[in-house]
Amino acid sequence: MxxxxxxxxxxxxxxxxxxxxxxxxxxxxxxxxxxxxxxxxxxxxxxxxxxxxxxxxxxxxxxxxxxxxxxxxxxxxxxxxxxxxxxxxxxxxxxxxGAEEVAEHAMALILFAQRKLLDYARHTRQGGWSWRAHNGEIRACADTVLGLIGYGATGRALARRATALGYRICFYDPRVERCGEGIAQGGTLKSLLETADVISLHLPLSPDTEHLMNDAQFSRMKHGATLVNTARGGIVDTGALLRALQSGIVSMALLDVVQEEPVLPQALIEHERVLLTPHAAFYSxxxxxxxxxxxxxxxxxxxEGAEIKTVVNPDCVSGEAKGYA
Missing domain, CATH: 3.40.50.720 (NAD(P)-binding Rossmann-like Domain)
Incomplete structure (x- = not known):
C-alpha cells in the first residue's frame, strides 16, 4: 500500500x-x-x-x-x-x-509582556539603566487575572503552569462546565473580557470562532489588557486588533499566529506594542x-481498520461502496 x-x-x-x-x-x-x-x-x-x-x-x-x-x-x-x-x-x-509546548510558549509570552522585557531591552540597548524605564504598570503574578478563552488540553496545560506562579485564572469554554482541578473559575465570555488583565486564546478555528475577537469583543475588554494568541490567526480580526491597540484597550499583543500569515501586515510588524513569533509555539x-x-x-x-479516536467522520461510506477504485 x-x-x-x-x-x-x-x-x-x-x-x-x-x-x-x-x-x-x-x-x-x-x-x-x-x-x-x-x-x-x-x-x-x-x-x-x-x-x-x-x-x-x-x-x-x-x-x-x-x-x-x-x-x-x-x-x-x-x-x-x-x-x-x-x-x-x-x-x-x-x-x-504539542499542547505542552504551546502552553510553555504562551506562558513565556505572558511573562515577557508582564515583566516589560521589551521596554527594558530597548532602554538598555539605548544606553539606559533604570528600572523605571517601562510603559504601564508592572504587576505581580498574584495580582493578575489570566483569562483563558478555550479550556482544552492547551488551556489546561497553561492553567497548571500559571497557577504555580500565583495567577488568578478564569476561563470561558462552552464545552467545559468547570475545572476539575479547581485551579480555574469558569464563566461567560463577557465576564472574562471585563475582568482579565491577560487574555490567552486556546480555541480551534471554526465558523463559530472566526473573528471571535472583533471590534465588539475588544470594546468589552478591560482597558489596558494584554492579548496572547497561540491558537489560530483567524480567531482575531487583525483590523479590529490594530484599532484596539491604537485606542489603548489592548496594551500589548503577543501573536504566534496571524490570519494573514506568512505574509504579515506591515502595521503589525512595525507596531511597537506587538510581538510576533513565526507559528513556533508547537515546536520542540x-x-x-x-x-x-x-x-x-x-x-x-x-x-488496517483500527479504531482511531481522532477520526472526525467515522460514519463516512467506504470508497469501494461508492464506486471509487
Missing amino acids: NILIIDSQRVNYIDPGEYASGSVYQPYRLEVTSRPSDEQLARADGIIAFHSVVIDAPLVARMHRCRALVKATIGLDDVDVEALSAKGIHCSNIGSV ERSLAELKANALETIMGLL
Missing part, C-alpha cells in the same frame, strides 16, 4: 532523506513531496498532510484510491471534511500533540518527533 506524505511548502517538517524515496515500511511504501502530482495522489491509499497543506475539493477529486487522510495538526480548518466524506475517505487529526525537538510518529501511526491504523 502507498502512503503519500505531503510536506509544507512554507517550512519543511520532513528532513531530507528522512523517508528516502522508495522506503518500505512493510507493507507500506512511503513517498514524500510538497507538490503532489496527479499520479502520486491517484495511487495513494493513505495521505498524511502537514500544516498549511490545504485539502480542498479539487485536491480530493484527484485521490482515486485513498481511504484515509491524516492532517498532522490539531486544527482541521483548512480541510474540506465534507469532500473527503463524500468520497469515503476517513479524516483524522493528531489530537493534542520532542514534539516534532511525536507529531510525525503520531501521524504515521494514525494513518497505518486507519488503513
